[in-house]
Amino acid sequence: MTALLEARALRKSFGGVRAVEGISLAVPERAIFAVIGPNGAGKSTLMNLLSGTYQPDSGELLFAGRQLVGLPAHRRVRLGLARTFQKIRLFKQLTLLDNVLAGFHIHHRIPAWQYLLPAAAFWRDWTRCREEGMALLEFVGLADRAFERAGALAYGQQRMLEIARALATGPKLFMLDEPAAGLNSAEVGFLLQRLIDIRARGITVVVVEHNMDLVMNVADHVFVMDHGEYLFQGKPREVQDNPQVIEAYLGGEFVGGVAA
Ligand SMILES: Nc1ncnc2c1ncn2[C@@H]1O[C@H](COP(=O)(O)OP(=O)(O)O)[C@@H](O)[C@H]1O
Ligand SMILES: [Mg+2]
Missing domain, CATH: 3.40.50.300 (P-loop containing nucleotide triphosphate hydrolases)
Structure with missing residues (x-):
């Protein structure tokens, strides 16, 4: 392995x-x-x-x-490498979809000048991101709330949104x-x-x-730490x-x- x-x-x-x-x-x-x-x-x-x-x-x-x-x-x-935090970090004022789109941001495939002069590639990319963003919201069970503000979600839903956003980074x-x-x-x-x-x-x-x-x-596989040090690792049962x-x-x- x-x-x-x-x-x-x-x-x-x-x-x-x-x-x-x-x-x-x-x-x-x-x-x-x-x-x-x-x-x-x-x-x-x-x-x-x-x-x-x-x-x-x-x-x-x-x-x-x-x-x-x-x-x-x-x-x-x-x-x-993507991660979520122990304390939730979301853009609470933005919609769920925009939070996920922020995750895609790092992989934009279009040249920067096309932001200034919208061209075919821009709209292709925009459409693709929105579709993938919606698919990720679907995956975490939040597609029907895509256009609400993230701050309006219950705690557990905010956690799932964070997961969708992290997954958007691929x-x-x-x-x-x-x-x-x-x-x-x-x-x-x-x-x-x-x-x-x-x-x-x-x-x-x-x-x-x-x-x-x-x-x-x-x-x-489970890895056990105690006081900053390694304690044990193995299968869950072990x-x-x-x-x-x-x-x-x-x-x-x-x-x-x-x-x-
Ligand atoms: N930024 C920090 N500044 C000072 N001490 C810290 C910081 N982060 C963690 N610690 C200390 O390091 C130890 C391990 O903390 P942490 O990694 O948060 O443990 P765990 O996530 O397993 O609860 C704790 O004693 C904690 O107080
Ligand atoms: Mg901790």
């Missing part, structure tokens, strides 16, 4: 806090790779290192064999930071199905998640049965898992 993304000994500290302390991992192509761990384990920091929101203090990061360290987030998006690797947080169980079920569909489209998924039902049902993992989660966070 080839790794699409490979991290080697990544480190990131904030002052005295070692948020990510020597993490190495390999994300196989076309897998759903889940990252779990207690609060403060360093999951979001790791995600920020993978996406380029932060640069590591040391370590390497390879995407399809290409070194990513030093590349800013927007350059990584062009290479095919990712090879899609990273989500706690997408199920704040969703009700029907919405979690919908999200789970979408993640499976996204994988079926050939997109590799990295998902940081607290919801163990989701992780255990959807992940091909992770659930691992004594170190159970120990790290004692205190009741392992919902749906072994510790209640």
